Amino acid sequence: MKHALNIKNTSSFLLLTLLIALCYSNSLNNSWQLDDYQNILQNPAIHLEHLQPSALIKTFFAEPSFNDTLYRPIACFTFALNWYFGQDSPFGYHLVNIIVHILTAFFLYKTTVLLLQSPKLQKRSPEAIFFISLFGAALWAISPIQTQAVTYIVQRMASMSAMFFMLALFQYSYTRLVVAGTVQRLFHLFLCGLFFLLALGCKENAITFIPTLLLVELTLLNRDDRFAKNVFFLVVAANVLVLLAAGYFTYSQGYLTNLTTPYKDRPFSIAERLLTQPSVLLFYLTLLLYPNPTRLSIDHNFTSSTSLFAPWTTVPAILCIILLVWLGYSLRKKTPLVSFALFFYLINHLVESTIIPLEMVFEHRNYLPSMFLFMLLTGGLWQFLQLYSSRSRLIHTTVLLLIPMLLVATGLGTYSRNLVWASEESLWADALQKGADNARAWAKLGIIYGWQKEQTPENLRKATAFMRKATELDFPNVNFKAMAVDNIGKLYAMYGLYDEAIGYYHQALAINKDFTKARIDLADALQKSGKLEKALQEINIILSHNSINPRFYLVQSTVLLWLNKPLEAAEASRKYMMSTSLPHHTTGYYSLGVALTKAGYHERGQWFLTLAHQEQPTDIRILLSLLENSVRAQHQDKSKLLAQQLVAKNTAQTLTDTLQALRTDYSSLPVDSELITPFIMLAAQEFFPPQASH
Known part of the structure; x- marks a missing residue:
C-alpha cells in the first residue's frame, strides 16, 4: 500500500x-519587466555580495522606497540569493x-x-x-x-x-x-x-x-x-x-x-x-x-x-x-x-x-x-x-482522447503566452494590441523607444509620439500622467534639447505640483542649460520637501559655486557630509574642497581635495581642482608638480577636451581653466620638448 x-x-x-x-x-x-526593476535591479538591499549574517539580514529590509523597512523578507531573501549567484x-x-x-x-x-x-x-x-x-x-x-x-x-x-x-x-x-x-x-x-x-x-x-x-x-x-x-x-x-x-x-x-x-x-x-x-x-x-x-x-x-x-x-x-x-x-x-x-x-x-x-x-x-x-x-x-x-463506449473513449488534447492545448496556450513575455517591447505591444486606449501601454512603449533603443531622431519622434498619446488617455494612477509628461521632458533633455524639456517639466508640475521627480528633472535641465538662478530656486524647493536626501545638497553646492557663492556652497557640502550614511565621502570631500578653495581657505580646501584624491586617484577633475588650489595659494613648485602629474597621466587630447568641457559643464564642480591652463602648457612643453631641426 x-x-x-x-x-x-x-x-x-x-x-x-x-x-x-x-x-x-x-x-x-x-x-x-515592470516592478522587477525597483524591487531587484535597482534595490541595493537585494544586491548580496557575501553570505555574512549581517548581509543576509539586510535583505529582509528591502522595501524599494525605504531600505530600512521590513518587506516580504522570505521572497526578498531568495531574490538576494539569486543576485549573489547570478547578478x-x-x-x-x-x-x-x-x-x-x-x-x-x-x-x-x-x-x-x-x-x-x-x-x-x-x-x-x-x-x-x-x-x-x-x-x-x-x-x-x-x-x-x-x-x-x-x-x-x-x-x-x-x-x-x-x-x-x-x-x-x-x-x-x-x-x-x-x-x-x-x-x-x-x-x-x-x-x-x-x-x-x-x-x-x-x-x-x-x-x-x-x-x-x-x-x-x-x-x-x-x-x-x-x-x-x-x-x-x-x-x-x-x-x-x-x-x-x-x-x-x-x-x-x-x-x-x-x-x-x-x-x-x-x-x-x-x-x-x-x-x-x-x-x-x-x-x-x-x-x-x-x-x-x-x-x-x-x-x-x-x-x-x-x-x-x-x-x-x-x-x-x-x-x-x-x-x-x-x-x-x-x-x-x-x-x-x-x-x-x-x-x-x-x-x-x-x-x-x-x-x-x-x-x-x-x-x-x-x-x-x-x-x-x-x-x-x-x-x-x-x-x-x-x-x-x-x-456508450464511443463517448467514453472520445472523452478519454480529449483529455491529452486538452492538456496539449492548454500547455500550448501557456507556451505562446510566454513568448509575449520575452521582452518589454513584446509585452506592451501585446497590451496595446488588446486595448488601443491603454495609456500605460503607450507610455511604456515610449520609454522603450526613448531609452532602450538607439538614440536617433526617428526613435525620439516615435518615443515622444507614444508618450503624448498616453497623456491623452486615462491612467490607473493619477500620478502616471504627470510621469508620462515628465518622461517626454527627459527624452528631450537626453538629446540636449533643454528648452523643450523645461517646458514639459513645467507641464508635469502643473498636473501635480508635489511631483518631486519632475522638479528634480526641471532643476537638472535648468542647471545644465546654465539657468542657474532658476535652478537654485527649484533645488531649494526640493530641499524644503526632501531634506533627508543628501544628494540634493551636493547639487545645491554645485550651483552655488557656479553662481560664485563659495561660502554658501561650503555650507551645503557640509550638510551633505553630515546627512549621508555612505562609508566613503569622495564627492563630499571634493565639493567641500572646491568651495573652501574658491572662498579663499586654501589650506583647508587642499586638505579635503587631498582626501578626495586619495579615494579617487584617477579622477582628472579632482587633480585639476588640486592644481587650482595650489595656483590660488601661490604655491609655485607644487603647482608645477601637479601640472606635470596631469601631463604624465593623460594624453594631450584628454586634457584639452576636459578643459574645454569644464567651461560650460554646469552639472560638474567648476574649475578655473583659464587660471590653470598656463601651468599645464608649461608642463607639456617640458614633458614633450620640441624636436631640434636638422
Whole structure:
C-alpha cells in the first residue's frame, strides 16, 4: 500500500514537472519587466555580495522606497540569493520561479488527495482520487493565466507565498485526517504554523490562510474527538483576531470615512472599487474557464463602476457574486466540495479584491484563489466518464482522447503566452494590441523607444509620439500622467534639447505640483542649460520637501559655486557630509574642497581635495581642482608638480577636451581653466620638448 502510494506520488511529481518544464521552457531568458526593476535591479538591499549574517539580514529590509523597512523578507531573501549567484542575469530567477511553481502544483495535488478522503465527502475509489487530484493540479499548473505569477519574476512573492500556503494547508489536513498521536499532531501543527509564517513572509495576503482553515473545518472535516474540538476552537479564535485586526486596519487607514472621495493617487474612490470588484471577480472566472492567450494582458483596461447603474453590468455582477455565495452555502451539506472550492476562491480574493485601493485588475491575483476550481472540473469529468463507461463506449473513449488534447492545448496556450513575455517591447505591444486606449501601454512603449533603443531622431519622434498619446488617455494612477509628461521632458533633455524639456517639466508640475521627480528633472535641465538662478530656486524647493536626501545638497553646492557663492556652497557640502550614511565621502570631500578653495581657505580646501584624491586617484577633475588650489595659494613648485602629474597621466587630447568641457559643464564642480591652463602648457612643453631641426 505504502509502496504503491510512493509510486503514485513520484509519478505525479515527474508528470507535473515535465508538463510545467515544457510549458515554461521558453521563458528562462525572458527579460525583466515592470516592478522587477525597483524591487531587484535597482534595490541595493537585494544586491548580496557575501553570505555574512549581517548581509543576509539586510535583505529582509528591502522595501524599494525605504531600505530600512521590513518587506516580504522570505521572497526578498531568495531574490538576494539569486543576485549573489547570478547578478542581473534573469535565467536563475526564472529557474527558481519555475521550481516554486512545480512544488506548488505538487502540493496542490497532495492536499487535494487528502481532502478528497474527508469523511464528509462521498467515498471515492483511489483511482478517482488520483485522477481528480492529478488532472486538476495539472490543469491549474499549465493554465495560461498563471504565466503572470510565474514568468513575471517579482511575482515570486505571490507564487512562493502560495507554495508555503499550500504546504501549511497540507500539514493541517494531514494532522486532522491522518495523524493519530498527540505528539505527532502537535509536530505537524507546528509545521503548519511555520509554513504559514513563511507564506506571510512572502506576501501579506497569505493572512487569508486563517479563514481558509475555518472553511476547511466547516465544509470538509468532522470534529469527533477532543483534539479536533480544541483545534477548531483555536481556529475560530484566530479568525476573530484576524477580523478585529482587519477592522482596525480599515478604520486606521480611513477607508470607511472616505468612501466616496478618490483615494490618494487612484482615479477611483473606495466605494467605486467595491462596486467594481464583483465584475472583476467574474471576469477572472471567465479567464479561468477560457484562458485563451488572446484574452490575457499585462494591463487590462477595466471600466470602473461609478454607481450601481454605471455601467449597467454593475448590479448583475453583484447579484452573481451573491448567487455564488448562496450556492456555496446551500451546497455545503449536499456537495461540500463545491462549497469549499467556491468559498476558497472568494476568501482568497478578499485582500486584493475588496477595500484596499490597489489597481483594479491583475491576473496573478488568481494564482492562489483558483487552485481548487479545477478540481471541480476534473471531478465532474470523472463522474461523466464513469457514467458513460457502460452506457456508450464511443463517448467514453472520445472523452478519454480529449483529455491529452486538452492538456496539449492548454500547455500550448501557456507556451505562446510566454513568448509575449520575452521582452518589454513584446509585452506592451501585446497590451496595446488588446486595448488601443491603454495609456500605460503607450507610455511604456515610449520609454522603450526613448531609452532602450538607439538614440536617433526617428526613435525620439516615435518615443515622444507614444508618450503624448498616453497623456491623452486615462491612467490607473493619477500620478502616471504627470510621469508620462515628465518622461517626454527627459527624452528631450537626453538629446540636449533643454528648452523643450523645461517646458514639459513645467507641464508635469502643473498636473501635480508635489511631483518631486519632475522638479528634480526641471532643476537638472535648468542647471545644465546654465539657468542657474532658476535652478537654485527649484533645488531649494526640493530641499524644503526632501531634506533627508543628501544628494540634493551636493547639487545645491554645485550651483552655488557656479553662481560664485563659495561660502554658501561650503555650507551645503557640509550638510551633505553630515546627512549621508555612505562609508566613503569622495564627492563630499571634493565639493567641500572646491568651495573652501574658491572662498579663499586654501589650506583647508587642499586638505579635503587631498582626501578626495586619495579615494579617487584617477579622477582628472579632482587633480585639476588640486592644481587650482595650489595656483590660488601661490604655491609655485607644487603647482608645477601637479601640472606635470596631469601631463604624465593623460594624453594631450584628454586634457584639452576636459578643459574645454569644464567651461560650460554646469552639472560638474567648476574649475578655473583659464587660471590653470598656463601651468599645464608649461608642463607639456617640458614633458614633450620640441624636436631640434636638422
